[in-house]
Amino acid sequence: MCSLPGSRKPLLRVAVTGGTHGNEMCGVYLARYWLQNPGELQRPSFSAMPVLANPAATAACRRYIDRDLNRTFTLTFLGSTATPDDPYEVKRAQELNQLLGPKGTCQAFDFILDLHNTTANTGACLISEVSQNPFNLHLCHYLQLQNPGLPCRLFQFEPPGTESYSMDSVSKNGISLELGPQPQGVLRAELFSQMRAMVASILDFIELFNQGMEFPAFEMEVYKNLGSVDFPRTTDGHLTGTVHSRLQMGKLGGGALQGWRGPAQPASVYFLETAGDCHVKDDPCYATLQLRLDHQIVHGSQRH
Amino acid sequence: MCSLPGSRKPLLRVAVTGGTHGNEMCGVYLARYWLQNPGELQRPSFSAMPVLANPAATAACRRYIDRDLNRTFTLTFLGSTATPDDPYEVKRAQELNQLLGPKGTCQAFDFILDLHNTTANTGACLISEVSQNPFNLHLCHYLQLQNPGLPCRLFQFEPPGTESYSMDSVSKNGISLELGPQPQGVLRAELFSQMRAMVASILDFIELFNQGMEFPAFEMEVYKNLGSVDFPRTTDGHLTGTVHSRLQMGKLGGGALQGWRGPAQPASVYFLETAGDCHVKDDPCYATLQLRLDHQIVHGSQRH
Structure with a gap:
């Protein structure tokens, strides 16, 4: 039986993907660093796998080569028969789907954390495609409590169509972390350090979840477009x-x-x-959606 | 007889070039605007010609397509026999040399003002390839007096080889204006407005020079790398x-x-x-060169 979002099974197969957009440099440099130094992504119950998601776009310091990789993880693209003329990102999405998916199956990774930057002055922002997913809400709340001086907003992104298409949609549950402002192709020291610290906190939260910690109810604001x-x-x-x-x-x-x-x-x-x-x-622009959250995430023998 | 830098002949054939680097957006948007609205570049004694220097790189929002256009205005490139396999920027440099040069001849434009942005926090900077050129020194001093709250530094750039290679080296005299910080591919309103105002001041200075105004002696700092x-x-x-x-x-x-x-x-x-x-x-980094300037620029019947 699959572990679905909101279930209480521990998240053991976790990936951290950077360079999904090849000119968003915090994730590019963090992924490269972790590929050489994977110990930073280890926790007692799991070891997150670093992935440089779009190596060709990263080498060219461009968002993508042929099409936006982060719009390519639909079942249509992932299930199409490969041909030599496929756009580079369709081929790469199929490779990543083999590595981290297949999307929508029991074999898929439990959690993908996908790293992004923006030129906009958004500060720290978590982007969740899944509507009011309790795990992601608690994760964002945990980051807010960890960094009271640094607003971390949860942006609930609803794809224009009916199907999810993002990198993190390949796993059973996932989220994107986006930090800005940072120019494209530029690595700013304070955003690099901030993203590194936030990824560590997110892995700490997953570890606490895996250990069966109970997280109390709370209210938070969720943003939508x-x-x-x-x-x-x-x-x-x-x-x-x-x-x-x-x-x-x-x-x-x-x-x-x-x-x-x-x-x-x-x-x-x-x-x-x-x-x-x-x-x-x-x-x-982005307006808040007031959301009263009565959910609790519990795991194992813990109760509501 | 040619009008050489430092001569007292009025500058009647003036060009303002933007988009020499296709992702430095202030010059790109100003050149496009002036091509539709050339009146802003008119003065009583001359009308400056707006030029979008690298249209292909501008369309691709990249610094260049095949090689850096602003390193391509050497006599070797400009004098080579054209072939279909030439890099795009070599072809374009030869076109611009026909339009604004030929470099080193009496037919060349009197003055090219070449517009640039940088991601570095340089503020406003004039870049002159010609060592201690009196006209450029007075021009920079005029801008400093016009905008006392805005430091405008003169950077004396010495190309690594013996030959000049920049866009503005095609004309008898020329200078680059660089404003930063601005991310590549991004247009920031305050830098756009600042560059527009500085170009207007530079054209005003040329007009005063053409009218024969006498500029008093002064001292200024010049920066070199x-x-x-x-x-x-x-x-x-x-x-x-x-x-x-x-x-x-x-x-x-x-x-x-x-x-x-x-x-x-x-x-x-x-x-x-x-x-x-x-x-x-x-x-x-860049250190100052203390420069005592005793020159005066005079024109026509004016004397030192």
Whole structure:
């Protein structure tokens, strides 16, 4: 019988994947480091396996070669008959599915932690595809308690279609950890150190779960995407404005703009037109979803 | 007879080039904007011509396609017989040499202003290949007086070989304007606005020069490169450390580290090793060259 998300079986087969996007450098350098120094990923009940997910894109310092690997783990791509003309990332997704899956089967890894960076000023963010998954909620709450000075937000990502497609969807349960702001292709020391410490905390949490620790009930905020706003553009697609410096918050901002806000906070996006005018759009961006969590994660002989 | 750097002939044929590196977005977007709105580059005595220098690299949002365009304006490349197998940037350098040169001839443009960004926290920086060129020194001093709150440094760049190879070396006189920090491929509103304003000031200075204005003597600091320090690496070239957050100065830093310092200031580079140790190297970086400037630029009937 399979161990499904929310079950109480210990997570023994755990992978930490970096370089799923080849120009998000914290995960690239951590994966390379752990491949040489795997001891940092060991805990008493399990040893997490480091994986450099997209070696070709990493070598080219690009997000991907042919198509976004982190959108390629659908059953359609994973189950298609391989041909020499397949896009590189389709071939690599099938390899990773053999290594860490197969997706949706009892043989799949128990947990994949997939590491990402963003140019946006998001801080620390966990991205979960599974709606209100109790394990992931408790994991995020544990990180918040471990680092009270560092907000760690849980972003509940709902893929546009009906099927999950991300790296971590190959395992029975999984999550992505995204830190920003960091430019593409650049490794910033403080984000590297922060990601390394957060991965250690996540493995500590899995160890506590495996040991049967009981986690008390709590309430937390979960974020979801309420929409997105494109840049103003010419008819041939070129930008005619960029993110207003008021929204950069003294940090990067970058190509993608992500704003966190609570339910009562209005939000707007300001674009600076190249002619010097300021252009405002209402934008819901990421709004909080108030979530009352009565779940507890218990394991083995522990009870609710 | 040619108008040489330091001569008193007005500069009537002026070009402003952006996108010489296709992922340095301030110049890319300014060049595109001016191609649609050339009036901003007009002054009473001349109209500067906007040029998108590397359209293919700009379309790919990369520094270059086959080789660095800004290292390709040597007489060897410019004078070679064209073949279909030439690297893209060699073909493009020859096109630009036809448009703005030929380099080293009387037909060449009087002045090229080449626009760049860097991921390093350099602020505003003028880069001049010509040693102690009086026109460029006065231009930089004019910008410093126009923007007392914004340090604008003059970096005297000496190419490793004997021959100049940059975009602006095609014209009789030229200079590069570089603003940072900005991630590659990202357009930051405040740097875009700052570059636009500085280009306007540079064109204003050329107009004053063309009108015969006399500029008084002054002293200024000029920076030169005293050396560079590579990242610590594994034997196969991968980084084993990155720039210490103490050197990021709360800003980007990024792939390239550039530090400005005066003659009496010691400098060191700190690398954060992935194992957590801190590794220090002495590093001269960019040091100032005290320069006493007694020249005056005069034009027409004006005298020293």
